[in-house]
Amino acid sequence: MTFKENARLDRSQVGGGGSGGRRGGGGIAVGGGVGGLLLVILYMLIQGLGGGGGGIGGAQGPWNFSTSNVVDDQEDATGDFSHCQTGADANEHADCRVIGTVNSVQQYWNSAADGYQPAKTIMFSGAVQTGCGAANSQVGPFYCPLDQQVYIDVSFFQQLEQMGADGGPLAQMYVVAHEYGHHVQNQLGLLNRAQQDPQGPESGAVRVELQADCFAGVWVAHADGTRTGDESDAMLERVTEDQISSALSAAEAVGDDRIQEQMQGRVTPENWTHGSSEQRKHWFMTGYESGDPNACDTFAADDLG
Incomplete structure (x- = not known):
């Protein structure tokens, strides 16, 4: 998608420098670069990001957000985003572009959901300390x-191109919107379903990831x-069809079947954690075409696409 050149960016919604978040453990980082897969899950377990434990708070029902585990705003890390002023x-x-996407995504959810609590994005290079533990760039984008x-x-984003995405702006923005989909799930009390049923083509983990894809599509429908x-x-x-195709190229690139085929030469659905390429594209388009978060109930779907 294209930003209007004179649009103002709100840099207060991001931090940088690799020091954001609180020290701690016992949670699980969710999203795994939108591609995740077993390599990332194994890495998080080794590094202490994964595992059991609580910390995934919840609400009582749709759009009835809980603020019980919302943390105070952290000070900005040392990243310098002074060059990020406008849509140009x-x-x-x-x-x-990440900053602008964060601004737009959060403005949408703030208007769509009473009680939405904003989340900061930390842009880091190399490694970062988070409330879920230490992570490095191999994990990819994630939500703690x-x-x-x-x-x-x-x-x-360069790795995403190597995986098969076309490198267009909306392919990158889809990644950001997907991670904010996890933040919405966290406030709805849905995120913990990924831990309760962590693998398989119809697992809770896959349904959580596909719903985040769907929420990303909903945002695209309203972004303009x-x-x-x-x-x-x-x-x-306004988004164009070519730009939608760019987002779909990213969703396809990070499908479990696509990554398994590239990494191990075979597809093993019993190990899926994020969904197939077709599933991910299907649910992104479900969100985009409906423009309605209520259409994203992957947990009630008999057929995930």
Whole structure:
């Protein structure tokens, strides 16, 4: 998607430098670069990000958000995003594009869900300490429910191209929107279903990831109406079909079957944690075409696509 050149970016919603979040453990980082798969899950277990434990708070029902485990805002880390001022900067620089996407995604959810609590994104390089433990760039983008922050090393976008995505802006923005989908799930009390049923083609983990894809599609449907602060003009131009194809290229690239085929030469659905390429594309389009978060109930779906 294309930002309007004069749109203002709100840098207060991001931090950087690799020191964001609180120290701690016992939670599980969710999202795993949107591609996740066994390599990432195993890495998180080794590094202490994975495992059992609580920390995934919840609400009583749809859009009835709980604030019981919302942490106070952290101070910005040492990242310098002074070059990220306008939509023109977001169109040119990947880190500025992340900022603009965070602004738009959170403005949408704030308007769509009473009681939405914002989440900061930490952009890091190399390694980062989080409320879920230590992580490095090999994990890819992820959401930590214990500190309720999204973590992104923008170098992942280059890896995403190597995995088969076309490298377009919406392919990158889809990644950010997906991780914020996990934040919404956390506030709805749905995120813990990934831990209760962690693997398999119809597992809770897969349903959690596909719902986050669907929430990303819902945001895309409404993105051209989002604004920063009290601005009267929208942040983004209307999405095009080519841009939708770009997002789908990312969803396809991070399907469990696609990554398994590339990494091990065979597909083993019993080990899926995120869903197949077709499933991920299907649920993104379900969200986009409906524009309705209520259409994203992957937990009630008999057929995941």
